[in-house]
Amino acid sequence: MKGKILGLSPWTGIFAITFLFQLFRKELVDAFIFGGATIVLLLQPLFHLTKSAFPLLKIDKRAIWTLISFFILLASFLPRQSLLLSILFIILGVILFLELWGVGEHKSKLDRLHTKGAWVWGTVALSISLIELSALVMARVTGEDERYATISELLVPQLDTQFNRFLFGLIWIFIGYIVVRHWRRK
Amino acid sequence: MRNFLSLMYLFSLFLILLLNFYAVRNPKKLISLPTLLSGLMEQRANRLALGIIWWWLGWHFLFAAL
Numbered sequence: 001m002k003g004k005i006l007g008l009s010p011w012t013g014i015f016a017i018t019f020l021f022q023l024f025r026k027e028l029v030d031a032f033i034f035g036g037a038t039i040v041l042l043l044q045p046l047f048h049l050t051k052s053a054f055p056l057l058k059i060d061k062r063a064i065w066t067l068i069s070f071f072i073l074l075a076s077f078l079p080r081q082s083l084l085l086s087i088l089f090i091i092l093g094v095i096l097f098l099e100l101w102g103v104g105e106h107k108s109k110l111d112r113l114h115t116k117g118a119w120v121w122g123t124v125a126l127s128i129s130l131i132e133l134s135a136l137v138m139a140r141v142t143g144e145d146e147r148y149a150t151i152s153e154l155l156v157p158q159l160d161t162q163f164n165r166f167l168f169g170l171i172w173i174f175i176g177y178i179v180v181r182h183w184r185r186k
Numbered sequence: 187m188r189n190f191l192s193l194m195y196l197f198s199l200f201l202i203l204l205l206n207f208y209a210v211r212n213p214k215k216l217i218s219l220p221t222l223l224s225g226l227m228e229q230r231a232n233r234l235a236l237g238i239i240w241w242w243l244g245w246h247f248l249f250a251a252l
Contacts, residue, residue, distance in 0.1 A: 009235070010233030011231055011232070011235035015238075033245070037202060037234075040234060043189055044234065045231075080248075080250070083206050085248070089241070090197075093201055097234075099237075100230070100233040101230065101233075101234060113214070114215075114217060114222065114225050117222045118222060120205070121222055124205065128195075130200045131195070132226070146188060147187045148188075149191050152246065152247070154246065155247060169244075172244045174244060175243075176244075178220050178223070179239075180227075
């Protein structure tokens with residue numbers, strides 16, 4: 001048990017900080033999401049579920065693309081904060097969870113190139129996060145949201161039209177595809 | 187300030203694309219972002235974390251109110 005707790009992922013800390021930050025922003029839904037994420041990552045080393053513990057999703061590629069197209073179209077036409085859209089997102093989240101959790105870890109060590117890559121890409125991600133965080137803090141301190149615009153502040157108003165929502169949905173699904181495409185349960 | 191921040195975000199996007207382009211052309215010097223993600227996805231914690239971040243981005247921009 002001690003070893004498993006010591007083997008906690010750094011993501012647990014990142015999500016815990018994000019949870020506290022969302023609380024500070026009084027964004028309770030986001031705080032709930034990141035609080036839940038912290039608990040999931042905190043508990044995941046204690047569970048060693050086998051492939052048979054979760055249903056393996058066996059969906060052919062044509063069905064996946066049909067579902068994805070259907071999801072993007074619906075997400076483009078449904079208004080923000082509609083009940084149906086929230087249900088769609090929750091279903092997507094559950095399917096994603098089943099897909100990503102269900103099998104144990106491969107024990108491969110990162111080589112030098114991967115470690116160097118992780119540092120380079122991690123630095124880029126951290127820099128962008130710091131710019132965003134600075135803007136957010138300055139907006140809170142000065143009360144000038146428009147002047148110290150975050151990415152959300154700039155992007156969300158552009159997503160009021162159906163075409164832009166559709167375009168964003170396509171880009172978002174494409175990013176998800178890049179992240180997940182190399183990994184499938186064996 | 188708003189324009190400056192917009193430029194910074196655009197520059198960040200450009201930097202990511204440029205770095206990735208460099209990595210694809212020089213795979214022995216730097217690994218591309220998709221290759222790094224593919225390596226990270228081998229561990230369950232990373233898989234979950236990246237999945238949660240991706241899901242939240244969709245939720246935040248398509249569902250949540252600003």
